[in-house]
Amino acid sequence: MYTVLVIDDSPSMRRIIKDMINSIDEFEVVCVATDAYDAREKIKEYEPDLVTIDINMPKMDGVTFLRNLMRLHPMPAVVISGEGVRGNDIFDDGAVGFIPKPENGETMQSFQERIKDTLLNLTFLLKRYTLKKPQASRKTSTQSLNIEYKIHPDEVIPLKAATFPGMKLIAIGSSTGGVESLLRVFKRLPGNLPPILITQHIPYGFSSSFAQRLNDHSEVEVCEAKDGMILEKGHGYLAPGNMHLTIEKFGNEYKTKLLDTKKVSQHKPSVDVLFRSVNNTVGSAAMAVMMTGMGDDGTIAMKELFDNGAYTVAQNEESCVVFGMPMKAIQAGAVKDIIHLDEIADYIIEFSKGKKR
Template identity: 85%
Template sequence: MYTVLIIDDSASMRRVLKDMINSIDEFEVIDVANDAYEAREKIKEYEPDLVTIDINMPKMDGVTFLRNLNRLHPMPAVVISGESVRGSDIFDDGAVGFIPKPEMGESMESFNDRIKDTLLSLTFLLKKYTLKKPKPQKKGYIQTQNVDYKVHPDEVIPLRAATFSGQKVIAIGSSTGGVESLLRVFSKLPSNLPPIVITQHIPYGFSNSFAQRLNDYSNVNVCEAKDGMILERGHGYLAPGNMHLTIEKIGNELRTKLLDTKKVSQHKPSVDVLFRSVNNTVGGSAMAVMMTGMGDDGTIAMKELFDNGAYTIAQNEASCVVFGMPMKAIQAGAVKDIVHLDEIADYIISFSNGKIR
């Protein structure tokens, strides 16, 4: 039985959703909330397995709340809203499902069927989440204001001279908008490229499924990284949603190393941690790609890679969902070339073939 918290400012819609969800054997509505602030307290109290979120809500809109939830306490969230226009990009904000509210003339039976089909399709993800469900914290972990701390990568992985220079590695960092953007890039990549390591800010428990999607879209063999995996040509390694991904030299091989430490640059996994480890290991032989995302995670270590002679590119503003991370890297002087999303694959291929540097 999966527990659900409904968040909607309409009392009548709360009642409708509660009845519909409770009619599904595998689900039980544990409580309802009429805005984000009430939802925050009830999530702390009940720790539900799933939340449903409306977009148009008082005090704080559903998208802002969803982004805070995704950043500070990632958990499965389904958006149920009349703004069907957001159905194409709500997943980039952290949702695992989108259900448009019934339109004029649609029967409640049809709406009920859509609710049931969507929730049942998510049970395999919910099972993974509940098995590794984070323990509740004593203080409010879903905050309504920005976090006022920032851990520097030095506190997790000190900077040092490269230990395996000459070996090419491609490192990619992305956040908001990165899910669909990475799929577009990987769909154009051939096999036999140098190993690719990826940190995408992704909700806890869903990175493995996303790695499988990347694998299905690409000739690159993509997997969720596990500790101690040998980096191979033609393979991609995605950071787990709750661990920092790094690489290290063991003998004559490069291997993955996962770190279960504090958040860096407000994220775990952190692009700064991945890029710092790539710099420490292969240095100027690396290529670093900064893609769409909010904030500045990755800027510090990307500048270090740039200064060390690595080839660095950033996604341009026109093709970004959020231009934050690429913009910060560009402003820091950490980027050699600024390219459109649809050109990133070509740049990776050219770098791999030694045509650009």
């Protein structure tokens, strides 16, 4: 059963859409919202698998809300609106479906069939999104959650820091606000850089499309990482939304290795796991970049990289959406340089040329 939040300012339309969705066997509307601000609180409370969004809403229009949702909490979203002229645009903003509201005498039965067809055609994506979605009950105590969240990277990858540097490599970690921030960085990168590994906290089902967005807007060839890929110059590898991304050395080559293990530092994929793996294989030849994000994922392993002589930088508070992850790394003494978002690409380029050592 897939849970749905319906967002629409019209009481009658909320009721109609809710009843139509509830009539589909695999779907259940768990709550409704009258505007974007109401929806924000309902998403936090109910954690739905899917949201439907109207475009014409008070306080904040649906397109702005959709963009904010994809930036801060990416999840499957279907636009149900009378604004048919926006149908193609909303896919660029992150929607996975568009259903025009009835017009020109269309019957409610026809409208219901269109809703049913659209949602059933999205079940493949929803299965991917919910497959690795945390299943803990909302009534689960904070104490029991902390038991899982406090797993140390040693339980996944023991520290075996590389004594001798390997090939140059760039590793990037980000979370809240990272989707748009990474796009800004990659737009400025040339295609002749050392391999780039990225762990962005993103739901499973969205990492593939996000990797494609990065690829489309950069000279770097970006893909969602698969197990056993040989790292190549000019390429970027994004961690899948349900696996830890690591690397291993095979002879003179380095390959990706995906781990389906526990969450580390509250996340899977985890920045700590990526940075620990980079330290173990590449060591002081690496550059680690900590970008916007909530929490402290990556701090432990970034300090290990720093102590091993790797070049470490963190995004400054001014340019972060959330200054949690960079702040924790800075407080831990794991960062050499603190820089603005718009400087990150330049620092990566300079590192690749040996100018930031």
